[in-house]
Amino acid sequence: MTDPLTLGIAALVVLVALIAIRIPIGYAMILVGGVGIALVNGIAPVFNQLKTLAYGQFSVYDLSVVPMFILMGALASKAGLSHALFRGANAWLGWMRGGTAMAAIAGCAGFGAVCGSSLATASTMGRVALPELEKYRYSGALATGTLAAGGVLGILIPPSVVLIIYAIIVEANIVTMFAAALLPGLLAVVLFILTIAIYVRIKPDAGPAHGGVGAAEFRAATIGMIPVLSIFGIVLGGIYGGFYNPTPAAAIGVALVWLYGAITREIRSRDIFGALRETASTTGMIYLILLGAELMKIFMSRIGLPQATADWIIQSGLEPMSVMIMLLIALILLGCLMDSLSMILLVIPFFWPVLVELNGGLYMGAEGSGFGMSTEDLKVWFGILALIVVELGLITPPVGMNVFVISSLAKNTPMSETFKGVLPFFGAEIVRVAVLLAFPGLVLWLPQVFGS
Amino acid sequence: EDYTFRLHHMLGQQAPAQTKMLEPWAKAVEENSGGRVKIEIFPSMTLGGRPPELVQQARDGIVDLIWTVNGYTPGLFPRTEVMELPTVYRNDPKAANLALYDMFEDDLAQDYAGLEVMFLHVHAGQGLQTADLDVTSLDDLAGAKLRIPTRTGAWVIEALGATPVAMPVPELPPALQKGVVAGALIPWEIIPPLKIQDQTKYQIEMYERERFGNTTFQVSMNQARWDGLPEDIQQAFRDASGRDWWGQVGDIWRASDDFGIKFATDAGNTHRILSEAETQPFLDAMEPVVDRWIEEVTGGDIDGAALVEKARALVTENTAD
Amino acid sequence: MAGMLEQEGRPEGTGAVARIVVIWALLGGALLLAVVVMNVASVLGTLVGWPVPGDFEMTEMGVAVAAFSFLPYCQLIRSNVTADIFTQNAGPRTQAFLSLLGSVIALLFALLMLWRMYDGMIDQKTYAYETSILQIPVWLAFIPILVSFALLAVSALSTLLQDVRHLSNGAIHD
Ligand code: NA
Ligand code: NA
Numbered sequence: 013m014t015d016p017l018t019l020g021i022a023a024l025v026v027l028v029a030l031i032a033i034r035i036p037i038g039y040a041m042i043l044v045g046g047v048g049i050a051l052v053n054g055i056a057p058v059f060n061q062l063k064t065l066a067y068g069q070f071s072v073y074d075l076s077v078v079p080m081f082i083l084m085g086a087l088a089s090k091a092g093l094s095h096a097l098f099r100g101a102n103a104w105l106g107w108m109r110g111g112t113a114m115a116a117i118a119g120c121a122g123f124g125a126v127c128g129s130s131l132a133t134a135s136t137m138g139r140v141a142l143p144e145l146e147k148y149r150y151s152g153a154l155a156t157g158t159l160a161a162g163g164v165l166g167i168l169i170p171p172s173v174v175l176i177i178y179a180i181i182v183e184a185n186i187v188t189m190f191a192a193a194l195l196p197g198l199l200a201v202v203l204f205i206l207t208i209a210i211y212v213r214i215k216p217d218a219g220p221a222h223g224g225v226g227a228a229e230f231r232a233a234t235i236g237m238i239p240v241l242s243i244f245g246i247v248l249g250g251i252y253g254g255f256y257n258p259t260p261a262a263a264i265g266v267a268l269v270w271l272y273g274a275i276t277r278e279i280r281s282r283d284i285f286g287a288l289r290e291t292a293s294t295t296g297m298i299y300l301i302l303l304g305a306e307l308m309k310i311f312m313s314r315i316g317l318p319q320a321t322a323d324w325i326i327q328s329g330l331e332p333m334s335v336m337i338m339l340l341i342a343l344i345l346l347g348c349l350m351d352s353l354s355m356i357l358l359v360i361p362f363f364w365p366v367l368v369e370l371n372g373g374l375y376m377g378a379e380g381s382g383f384g385m386s387t388e389d390l391k392v393w394f395g396i397l398a399l400i401v402v403e404l405g406l407i408t409p410p411v412g413m414n415v416f417v418i419s420s421l422a423k424n425t426p427m428s429e430t431f432k433g434v435l436p437f438f439g440a441e442i443v444r445v446a447v448l449l450a451f452p453g454l455v456l457w458l459p460q461v462f463g464s
Numbered sequence: 465e466d467y468t469f470r471l472h473h474m475l476g477q478q479a480p481a482q483t484k485m486l487e488p489w490a491k492a493v494e495e496n497s498g499g500r501v502k503i504e505i506f507p508s509m510t511l512g513g514r515p516p517e518l519v520q521q522a523r524d525g526i527v528d529l530i531w532t533v534n535g536y537t538p539g540l541f542p543r544t545e546v547m548e549l550p551t552v553y554r555n556d557p558k559a560a561n562l563a564l565y566d567m568f569e570d571d572l573a574q575d576y577a578g579l580e581v582m583f584l585h586v587h588a589g590q591g592l593q594t595a596d597l598d599v600t601s602l603d604d605l606a607g608a609k610l611r612i613p614t615r616t617g618a619w620v621i622e623a624l625g626a627t628p629v630a631m632p633v634p635e636l637p638p639a640l641q642k643g644v645v646a647g648a649l650i651p652w653e654i655i656p657p658l659k660i661q662d663q664t665k666y667q668i669e670m671y672e673r674e675r676f677g678n679t680t681f682q683v684s685m686n687q688a689r690w691d692g693l694p695e696d697i698q699q700a701f702r703d704a705s706g707r708d709w710w711g712q713v714g715d716i717w718r719a720s721d722d723f724g725i726k727f728a729t730d731a732g733n734t735h736r737i738l739s740e741a742e743t744q745p746f747l748d749a750m751e752p753v754v755d756r757w758i759e760e761v762t763g764g765d766i767d768g769a770a771l772v773e774k775a776r777a778l779v780t781e782n783t784a785d
Numbered sequence: 786m787a788g789m790l791e792q793e794g795r796p797e798g799t800g801a802v803a804r805i806v807v808i809w810a811l812l813g814g815a816l817l818l819a820v821v822v823m824n825v826a827s828v829l830g831t832l833v834g835w836p837v838p839g840d841f842e843m844t845e846m847g848v849a850v851a852a853f854s855f856l857p858y859c860q861l862i863r864s865n866v867t868a869d870i871f872t873q874n875a876g877p878r879t880q881a882f883l884s885l886l887g888s889v890i891a892l893l894f895a896l897l898m899l900w901r902m903y904d905g906m907i908d909q910k911t912y913a914y915e916t917s918i919l920q921i922p923v924w925l926a927f928i929p930i931l932v933s934f935a936l937l938a939v940s941a942l943s944t945l946l947q948d949v950r951h952l953s954n955g956a957i958h959d
Contacts, residue, residue: 034883036865039890060524061512062898063905067923067930068514071849073841079817079848080824183508187638254642256828257635259844263824288814289807293864296810296855300865310512375478375657520908538917607834615917630841630918 017324020317023048027308037354038297041304048311061310069306070299073259074180078128079295080262081171084269085127086287089136091273093240097122098140100237107224110212112148113158116141117204120162121197122237124169125244126265128176129294130352130406134163134414138421151218152425154211157433160414161204164403164441167352169197170248171262173298174352174402178395181360186258187251191459192392193399196448200400203440211436243268252462298353305357318362322369332370332382333449336394339363340401340445347405351413355402367394389456393448396455400445407434466500467697469685471529472522474515477507479657480720485713486531489582489683489704496700503529523578525686534680535614541575542761544680546771547586548616549757550750553678556783557721558714560586560678563778565710571771580690582683582705585713587651588721589675590617592668593660594647595640598734599668600742602749611636611648613679619753620649620677624746637663649676652724653717661731668736671743676750802943806857809936813854820847839919846921850929857936860891860944878952885948888941895938902931 023044030040050058088094101115101122108114120137127133138159145155167174170190179186212219225233247265250256256264273279312318325335346355368374371382371390378386385393406414409431419427448454471490475481482505490503509515511527518532519540534541535548544564547553553560564572564584572584590613592599599605608626612618618628629645633654639645640663647664655661669675683705690698729735738746758768824844827837837843859865863884875883906927908914914923 033886034880035887035890038865039887039894042894043890057524057526059901061521061526062901063524063908064517064520065513066853066898066902067849067905067926068517070852071845071926072514073845076820076844076848079852080821083817083821185638254638254644257639257644260824260828263821264828266818266821267825285811288811288817289858291817292810292814292855292858293862295852296859297865299852300856300859306512309510313506313510313512373478374476516914520912535917537912537914538920539913539915609836612917615920618918627836628838628918629836630839 016316016320019048019052019315020312020321023308023311031350036300037350038300038304041301041308041358045304045307045309045311049307049314052311052314065306066303069303072180074176074186075299075302077171077186077258077262078173078176078298079291080259080266081128081173081176082294083287083291084262084265085129085132085166086290087266087269087273087279087283088123088126089132090279090283090287091269092276092278093126093243093269093272094119094123094136094140096236096240098137098144099233102144103225103230103233107221109216109221110154110208110219111221112141112145113150113154113208113212113219114205116145116158117162117165117201117208120159120165121169121201122240122244124165124167124197125248126171126240126269127166128171128173130163130166130403131413131417133166134159134417135421137162138418142418142422146424148222149220151215151433152422153429153433154208154215154218155433156415156418156422156425156430157435157437158204158208160407160412160418160430160434161437163414163417164406165197165200165204167403168193168200168400170194171258172399174356175395175399176258177298177302177353178356178360178399181356182364182391182395184391184395187254187462188392188459189395190248190258191252191462192396192455195454195458196396196400196444199444199447199454200441203444204437207436207440239272243272301354301357305361308358309361312361318365321362322366325366326369332367335366335370336383336397337449339367340397343398343401344404344408347402348408348410350405350411352402352405355405356398360398363398364391364394385452385456389452392459393452393455397445397448400441400448404438404441407438467497467502467693469501469503469528469689470511471503471505471531471683472509472511472518472527473505473507473531474509474518475507476657477505479507480653480716481531482507484716484720486683489709492704492709493700496703497697501697501700519579519684522684522686525688527686528689529582529683529685531681531683533614534682535616538615541680541682542766543572543575543771544584544682545616545757545761546768546775547680548614548678549754549772550620550675550677551747551754552772552775552779553586553589553675554779554783555589555673555675556714556779557586557588557678557717558711559779559782561710561714562707562782563775564680565707566778566782567774571774574765576682576684578687579682579684580687582685582701583710583713584683585681585710585717586678587653587681587717589651589669589673589678590620590649591652591675591725592647592666593650593655593664594666594668595643595664596666597646598666598736600736600738602745608646609644611639611645611650613649613677616677616753616757617649617679619756620750623750623753624676625749633658636660640664651675651679651717651721652728653720655724656727661728661733664728664733666734666736667725667728668738670738670746671740673737674743674747676746677753802939803861806861806936806940809933810855810858813851813933816847816854817851820844820851823847839916839921842916842918842921846916846923846926850926853930853933856933857940860888860937860940863944881948881951885945885952888945888948892938892941892945895934895941899931899934899938902927902934906931 027040027044031037046058098119101118105111105115120133123133123137170193175189176186179189247261251258251261371387374387376387383390406412415430419430486505494501516536518530519537521527522530534544547560602625605624605626609629610621610626612628612630621628636648637658762768827840830836906924909924
């Protein structure tokens, strides 16, 4: 048999070429994985495996939470939650210089707490907050940059579809991953708000202050946030508190958001169809990629690639931390071209076994390990770091989906301005990655608290 | 190396099932063949699919060999299931494995169409592991939610007056901790890898280490692959999978189980062994599970009652050895 | 990816095909809602001591069947993720050709899966695979899944014809 590294690289080149000529990523992975296995081991194993592989893959229990959180987010977009959140945040923060932009960040964070997707968060909050930012004469760069960056909070604050997929790939506990994401997510909110504060200090015209709201509006806006925060509390609180696992939690979330929309009369029957269609297109796309990723994984295992890559890296004698930083940089670069979910599905099955080897094996404790932590902790820490850097791809050129989304909403601002406006937030994210690299405790502390 | 075989299974490569059982067995086959056989072990489902698909993967030749839990495909191995029953399996994995060996040709082989069985085995038996629930009588279990191991395990839980709950094994530690379930029927051997000692206070079994039923496992080869092998290569597999080996696998799982319970007691857990008098009501309560099973499987050419009788006799006989 | 945001204004194939595919996806959505309701009932039921038996396996089966029913719809509205950056400056004919290539792959995949999973269903039936608690025969789930792949083939054929039209017109579809 040919050397696994050569075979693996050849397969990756073909895969990238197919993706570059606009073959849907899921189909490209299915094609390369399937043909690859057939070339190495004959066509019979592929044909036989396809009898049950897709059903087995689609019926994984942990995965059932994905369409439910997507549905919850789709309903939340239509239920008027975003208005209530932004209005409340603006009442608290809007009076400051840059305050309305800060409110948009807070609103994104709040919405991110019920929605598992960045794009949905960006587009939903964009629709609500952009007109307000324009009304108060915020610069196009700051207004659109804030919302494109804020959308990322949809993924960074749990629940998060990407994080669920990561947990499934590395066999981590989803609840642990959600707990681990919480503090880093709040850190992102704080850093984004600080970024805006510094931005308007340097460029005061970009985010003018306005008079603030009256006492009556302040009270009404604050009270308006309570239902949204309650839904968040019931869904995630129930998960963290251990009353139910993520799938029933998501189901309860769907029911509560629907109930909220029905009470506020924001959700009409045609909105339900719209939400279901949105869920269908997003879920179908994700599941197709999952099937492709499974076939790729089988191909890679059959040629022995993960082991060969790990051996190669280990023989190169690089320090574990240097390898980690290189992996994160590679993910940031890939993120210029690909969307986050495809990246996680494509890359984590490679990277994770390498890190396990570097740390000293799957059952390694903290003592004597490569990263100075148990492999269980490494799984959690790396997951959060990877989550952050793959999400950066949403705001980096040339393909920055969040920027595209906000651009399509803000017709008066050229896209180049939005990319400029998002740059300071990119800087804030790099600071955050550095902080989390230096202080893994920020990631690992909450899971330990919930775990004991 | 003229013959390469892929052996696929669902546990990690550091699991005792791989290091203590599959690797030594593979090595023995390789040595018997004079180095002409090579068995590559693929742990953690790395060749794709979910654990319930393993049987089909072997049948279809997607992989050559599998190690799997029969109960992942409930109802697929009805005859072998007899050894999962409480009061049939009692307390001795070696005796159970030898009984499986002795009845294989006449009574169990029909379960394995499309497969060539290398060996069958059980673990050391389901213990009752609970978070806070100390159990000395059936009353203590009334209505308690317990995780099921297999379908026969679900019947055991119902028979004991508790409520069966299904969940994937990795969900078990958080579920125990948060009280989603009060406990689980699962062997001691699972304690170290899942760190169950942190989420439980009690490890409970009956008088003379009698357990609440068991789980059956198989290592099997694709039938066509087997039929295409020359006699000497087949012999290399046969010699590594003889009656002694089946018995030895019982000792291996007993040792893992002992290691597991020591882990729990070292962590300060209570290892409760019910007295003879305390045990009797449990045995009485579980007896109907055997009847339920007989009713379920009997039909066609399966005589459930005869299987139970034979299995009980062989277990007793092999225990006496 | 854009399919997450826009539902209207996308090519939806010919009338009858589009309608059937959308209805099939919405039926899958209704099944997903049923799983949602069952899970809520299970949580509430557990609180009052009436747990729903077999909730895990019903969730697994229901969500899987729903997910398969979404595939034809994804093809119809072309919402499967593509990376557009290398080809965004290509001419309309090139774009139409590449799009056609995607439709061909989808069509072949659908036909292959239809054939393979039909055999899969026969296996499930022959060996009587069933779920642990409710003992639901697994092959039952394969019936709607086969329908989904048949519809995926139809859907891919419809986008394929669309691509052929665009290729001959030299126009682009989006
Ligand atoms: Na989120
Ligand atoms: Na990007």
